[in-house]
Amino acid sequence: MENMTLLLFTILIFIYFHRILIMLCLSPITAWATKNHDTLGIKRKSISKKLADKYCWWFERLFLYWCSNIHSHCIRNFFYKNVHRINLDKNVVIYWGAEIRNPAGLHIGKGTIIGDKAILDARAKIEIGENVNLSSNVSIWTLQHDYRDPDFKCNPNHYGPVKIGNRAWIGPNSIILRNVTIGEGAVIAAGSVVTHDVPPFELWGGIPARSLGKRPQNMRYEFKGIHCHFL
Structure with a gap:
C-alpha cells in the first residue's frame, strides 16, 4: 500500500513538474533565442541560422505558453x-494564461498588475508604466497586417510601439492597437478598441474608443504585488 501511494505521488509530481524540468534544462536555448530577437522577428548571424530560425522561435513560444x-x-x-528576459520591475503581477510575443521588447513597471489571459504583442515594443492595472482578457497589438497588400504583409505604417502611463486602468476585454500612447491615470472602459492616443486622466470607451469623461488627478495608490495564489 505504501509503495502504491509513493508511486502515485511520484507520478503526480512528474505530471505537474515535468514542464518546469524541461524548461530548466533547455533554458539556455530559450535565453539565446530571446537575446537574438529584433523588434519585428528573429535575427540570426550564426552558421546554424536555418536551424535556429526553425526551432529556437518554436521553443520560445512553447515555453512561454x-x-x-x-x-x-x-x-x-x-x-x-x-x-525570457522580460524587463520586470518589483511587485509586478502577471496572472495565468498570458500570451507574450517577443518578451525582450516588453517592459513592465513597478507594481503593475497584468490580468489573466492577456495578450501582449511586444514585437514592436510595449512599455507599461508603474501601478498600471490591466484587467482580464486585455489585448495589446503592435503589428497589423495590411488587408490591401497582395501578400498580406505587415507594412511599416502598420506597426509601432504601445506605451501606457503610470496608474492607467485598462478595462476587461479591451483591445489596444499599434502606435498608441495611453496617458498617465487614463481609464479605458471594458470592451473598448483603442486606435488613437489617450490623454492623461481621461476616461475613454467604445469602438473605436472616444473621450467619455475625466478622472481626478490626485491618484496616489501603489500596488504592492499582492495577488491571488495559484492563479
Missing part, C-alpha cells in the same frame, strides 16, 4: 525575468 500555465507567481516570474 507553458510558463503562463504554471500555478505559481514566483516560478512564472523567475522564468519571465531570467530566461
Whole structure:
C-alpha cells in the first residue's frame, strides 16, 4: 500500500513538474533565442541560422505558453525575468494564461498588475508604466497586417510601439492597437478598441474608443504585488 501511494505521488509530481524540468534544462536555448530577437522577428548571424530560425522561435513560444500555465507567481516570474528576459520591475503581477510575443521588447513597471489571459504583442515594443492595472482578457497589438497588400504583409505604417502611463486602468476585454500612447491615470472602459492616443486622466470607451469623461488627478495608490495564489 505504501509503495502504491509513493508511486502515485511520484507520478503526480512528474505530471505537474515535468514542464518546469524541461524548461530548466533547455533554458539556455530559450535565453539565446530571446537575446537574438529584433523588434519585428528573429535575427540570426550564426552558421546554424536555418536551424535556429526553425526551432529556437518554436521553443520560445512553447515555453512561454507553458510558463503562463504554471500555478505559481514566483516560478512564472523567475522564468519571465531570467530566461525570457522580460524587463520586470518589483511587485509586478502577471496572472495565468498570458500570451507574450517577443518578451525582450516588453517592459513592465513597478507594481503593475497584468490580468489573466492577456495578450501582449511586444514585437514592436510595449512599455507599461508603474501601478498600471490591466484587467482580464486585455489585448495589446503592435503589428497589423495590411488587408490591401497582395501578400498580406505587415507594412511599416502598420506597426509601432504601445506605451501606457503610470496608474492607467485598462478595462476587461479591451483591445489596444499599434502606435498608441495611453496617458498617465487614463481609464479605458471594458470592451473598448483603442486606435488613437489617450490623454492623461481621461476616461475613454467604445469602438473605436472616444473621450467619455475625466478622472481626478490626485491618484496616489501603489500596488504592492499582492495577488491571488495559484492563479
